[in-house]
Structure formats: structure tokens, C-alpha cells
Amino acid sequence: MTEAIDKIGVMNIPQLRRSFKEQMHQAREEAIVTAASRLMGKKGFEAMTVEDVACAVGIAKASLYKHFAGKDELCAAAMVQVVDRTGRFLRELPASLPPLERLRALLRWLLELQLTDEMPLMLSRNSGLAGPLKACEAYQAALRDLHGLVIGWIEQAQQAGQINPALPSDVVMCAIFARAADPMLRLLRDRGTYSDAQIVDWAVDSCLSGLAARA
Amino acid sequence: MTEAIDKIGVMNIPQLRRSFKEQMHQAREEAIVTAASRLMGKKGFEAMTVEDVACAVGIAKASLYKHFAGKDELCAAAMVQVVDRTGRFLRELPASLPPLERLRALLRWLLELQLTDEMPLMLSRNSGLAGPLKACEAYQAALRDLHGLVIGWIEQAQQAGQINPALPSDVVMCAIFARAADPMLRLLRDRGTYSDAQIVDWAVDSCLSGLAARA
DNA sequence: GTCTATACAGAGATAGAC
DNA sequence: GTCTATCTCTGTATAGAC
Numbered sequence: 520m521t522e523a524i525d526k527i528g529v530m531n532i533p534q535l536r537r538s539f540k541e542q543m544h545q546a547r548e549e550a551i552v553t554a555a556s557r558l559m560g561k562k563g564f565e566a567m568t569v570e571d572v573a574c575a576v577g578i579a580k581a582s583l584y585k586h587f588a589g590k591d592e593l594c595a596a597a598m599v600q601v602v603d604r605t606g607r608f609l610r611e612l613p614a615s616l617p618p619l620e621r622l623r624a625l626l627r628w629l630l631e632l633q634l635t636d637e638m639p640l641m642l643s644r645n646s647g648l649a650g651p652l653k654a655c656e657a658y659q660a661a662l663r664d665l666h667g668l669v670i671g672w673i674e675q676a677q678q679a680g681q682i683n684p685a686l687p688s689d690v691v692m693c694a695i696f697a698r699a700a701d702p703m704l705r706l707l708r709d710r711g712t713y714s715d716a717q718i719v720d721w722a723v724d725s726c727l728s729g730l731a732a733r734a
Numbered sequence: 735m736t737e738a739i740d741k742i743g744v745m746n747i748p749q750l751r752r753s754f755k756e757q758m759h760q761a762r763e764e765a766i767v768t769a770a771s772r773l774m775g776k777k778g779f780e781a782m783t784v785e786d787v788a789c790a791v792g793i794a795k796a797s798l799y800k801h802f803a804g805k806d807e808l809c810a811a812a813m814v815q816v817v818d819r820t821g822r823f824l825r826e827l828p829a830s831l832p833p834l835e836r837l838r839a840l841l842r843w844l845l846e847l848q849l850t851d852e853m854p855l856m857l858s859r860n861s862g863l864a865g866p867l868k869a870c871e872a873y874q875a876a877l878r879d880l881h882g883l884v885i886g887w888i889e890q891a892q893q894a895g896q897i898n899p900a901l902p903s904d905v906v907m908c909a910i911f912a913r914a915a916d917p918m919l920r921l922l923r924d925r926g927t928y929s930d931a932q933i934v935d936w937a938v939d940s941c942l943s944g945l946a947a948r949a
Numbered sequence: 950g951t952c953t954a955t956a957c958a959g960a961g962a963t964a965g966a967c
Numbered sequence: 968g969t970c971t972a973t974c975t976c977t978g979t980a981t982a983g984a985c
Contacts, residue, residue: 563859563861563862565781566780566860569980578950578951580979580980581952582952585950585951589980633859641917643858643915643917644778690928693918693925696921702856702916707905712904725901725909726944728943728946729942734949759968783961784960784961785959785961793969794971796971797968797970799961800968800969801968804961804962
């Protein structure tokens with residue numbers, strides 16, 4: 520009996536422990552990326568420091584470098600995460616939702632990401648992360664994936680006469696994705712007169728109306 | 735005779751030389767601000783260094799500090815300059831131009847500033863200059879001035895049934911000014927498929943259509 | 950893998966001679 | 968007012984003990 524247990528132990532525990540360690544490792548990495556994402560959303564890529572992230576997670580700066588080669592890689596991982604989350608959100612939309620409503624849902628998602636100070640999907644102009652991100656294959660692939668999805672909906676909405684068919688579909692796509700870093704939200708919020716919900720409504724509405732088919 | 739000349743000399747030359755010096759001083763400051771403006775447009779506030787600016791002007795970094803107390807003040811001056819230039823442009827529009835066309839001209843101006851890599855009128859999200867700029871009275875005053883002008887045109891266009899009267903005029907204003915830092919331009923330009931002129935046309939058009947009165 | 954301590958680099962700002 | 972040389976601080980990244 521004890522032999523049997525020992526055997527199980529010998530056979531399995533090392534594997535279990537290894538798996539456990541890996542889970543811990545991955546959990547820690549996720550915590551780091553999430554913290555980086557939040558800080559980047561609040562302060563921007565340049566202003567956020569690696570130390571900030573380490574503090575937020577509760578580890579030492581040097582430990583962080585065991586997980587990520589540097590600030591660029593860490594932030595690129597954060598960008599990949601937000602693109603992936605967006606992709607998941609889009610794929611979970613009810614199958615019954617018509618293309619135009621999918622686009623509206625995407626717009627709202629992008630704007631809310633920005634307003635809640637999370638990592639916006641789009642880098643703002645002149646971000647120092649733009650270069651490293653161009654070289655990050657994981658990011659580029661995730662983005663291409665999103666683009667394919669969205670372009671499809673746009674073309675359907677154009678065929679349905681809801682989106683201006685005179686606009687190339689990639690122009691429409693850029694117009695929508697650009698809202699993720701639209702300064703309008705901050706401008707309006709800083710006025711202090713309107714609620715966040717109201718601001719998002721206006722932004723969604725004016726964007727889609729601008730792309731709608733004309734009479 | 736020599737006495738007379740001397741007298742003129744004594745009386746006027748000091749004044750002339752002083753005026754000359756002041757002109758030089760002002761010209762140098764303008765050159766500095768202009769260089770800062772360009773560099774800030776290209777690289778952004780954080781990435782641009784004071785040394786960059788000094789090099790571009792052809793002076794030493796320390797000399798620059800005789801003109802401006804620091805980087806913040808220098809960049810604030812650059813922002814004031816671009817706001818002032820925009821104000822001049824708007825006031826020079828032909829008196830016959832109807833309000834909606836004035837707004838269109840403003841939009842085009844803002845977008846072209848951005849595309850030509852000059853200092854955009856709007857800071858992009860999370861710029862480190864945002865704080866200092868809030869404290870800069872000259873900037874705030876210049877901006878208020880612009881706002882008053884533009885709000886007036888918007889209300890006229892609303893009364894003429896061209897701009898959606900359901901939108902508060904300051905919301906329309908924010909929507910327009912935000913285009914100055916709209917990431918859409920960069921996104922489209924990076925695709926490499928369209929000309930700058932085409933891009934600006936689409937951006938102007940989709941923005942104004944989004945704000946137009948609905949059927 | 951985590952920590953403390955430190956090296957290294959870049960950029961803002963200043964000192965002091967001319 | 969301009970210059971060269973320097974200070975100082977901050978932030979990325981690494982060394983080395985445990």
C-alpha cells in the first residue's frame with residue numbers, strides 16, 4: 520500500500536509540482552501584464568516606469584526582468600493582451616446581432632476602455648512604443664486577426680446600405696479604431712458638464728453618423 | 735558739425751542699438767520656439783530634448799535657458815504660438831464665408847497641421863505637457879479666445895439647420911478640435927494606399943457629416 | 950526566482966569663464 | 968548672452984547573494 524502510494528508519488532508529484540510552478544509563473548506574469556496595462560492607460564508609455572509596475576504587483580524590479588526582457592517587451596505584451604480581450608469580446612457578441620450593431624458595440628467598447636483609464640487599443644500619436652510594436656509579431660498577428668473580423672462586418676453593413684459604400688472598407692475601419700484614442704473624450708470630460716455615459720453616446724453616434732450612407 | 739553728429743550719435747545710436755538688440759533677441763526667441771514646435775510635432779513632448787532644439791537653432795543648450803526658464807515653458811510657448819497662428823488664420827477668412835464653411839476650413843487647417851508634422855493644436859492623450867499647460871495663463875487665454883470665435887460659428891450653423899441642434903455647441907466644438915490629434919490620419923497614412931489630400935478629405939467629411947443635422 | 954545594491958545612460962538644468 | 972564643462976536626478980537594466 521505504501522509502496523503503491525510512493526509509486527504514485529514518485530510518478531506524479533514531480534509532474535504536479537512542475538505544473539503548479541508553471542501555473543504560478545503564468546499567474547504572476549498575468550498580474551504583471553495587467554498592472555502594466557492599467558498604469559500605461561493612466562500615465563502613458565513614457566511616464567510609466569518599470570518600478571511603478573513592480574510596486575503595483577508587489578515584487579522587486581529585478582524580479583520583473585526575469586519575466587520580461589525589458590520595458591518594451593512588457594508593454595508590447597500589455598498591448599497584445601488588450602487586443603486579445605477585444606477579440607474575445609467581439610467573438611462573444613450574439614450571433615443574431617446585425618453587422619452595424621456589431622460595429623456600434625465595438626465602438627462603445629473602445630471608448631469605454633479609454634474612459635476607464637485602461638489601456639486603449641490604439642497608441643496615441645508619437646508614442647515611443649510605436650516602433651517596438653511594429654517589430655512585435657504577436658501583436659501584428661493579433662491585430663490582423665481583429666481587422667479581418669471588422670472589415671467583414673463593414674462590408675456587410677455597406678451592402679445593407681447602412682455604411683457609406685463610397686468609402687473603402689479599410690478607411691471605415693481606421694475611422695472606427697481611431698476612436699480608441701480620440702482626444703474628444705478627454706476634452707469633454709474635462710469640461711465637467713457631462714456624464715461619461717452621455718459622452719460615450721455622443722461619440723459613438725457622431726462617429727457612426729459620419730460613416731453612414733448619405734441620402 | 736562733428737558736434738552735431740556726435741549729438742545725434744549720443745542721442746540716437748544707443749536707442750537704435752538697443753532696438754536692434756531687442757529685434758535680434760526676439761528673432762532668436764522666435765527661431766527657438768519655431769524649432770521647438772517642429773520637433774514637438776515630429777517626436778512629441780517627451781521624446782524631444784532641449785538639446786535637440788538648441789542644435790536645430792544652432793546655439794548651445796545653456797543659451798536657450800537664457801530665453802526660457804525650462805522645457806515646460808519653452809513648449810508652452812510653442813503651443814501658444816500655434817494657437818495664435820490658428821487664430822490669425824481664422825480671422826483672415828473672407829467675411830463672406832458662411833459659418834459651416836468656416837468650420838470646414840478650421841477642420842482642414844487642424845488636420846493639415848498634424849499631417850505636416852507640425853505642432854498639433856491639441857495635445858494627445860497623456861502628454862506630460864498637459865499639467866504645465868493648464869497653469870499657463872497665456873495659453874488658456876489664447877484658447878478661450880479661439881473657443882469663443884468657433885462657438886459662435888457653430889451656433890449660427892445650428893440655427894441655419896446645418897449642424898445638429900440637439901448637440902450642445904461645446905460638444906460640437908470639442909468634436910472638431912479633437913480632430914487635431916485624431917489618430918485616424920496616421921493609421922491611414924501608414925497603410926500607404928492613399929494620398930494625404932485624400933485622407934484629409936475623408937476626415938473632414940466624415941467629421942462634419944457626423945455633426946450634421948439629421949433628416 | 951526573489952531580493953538588495955549598483956552600474957550606466959540620458960536629459961534637464963546650472964556654474965563660471967569670456 | 969554665449970559658450971564648455973559639469974552637476975544631478977531619474978529610470979532602465981544588471982550583478983550577485985540567498
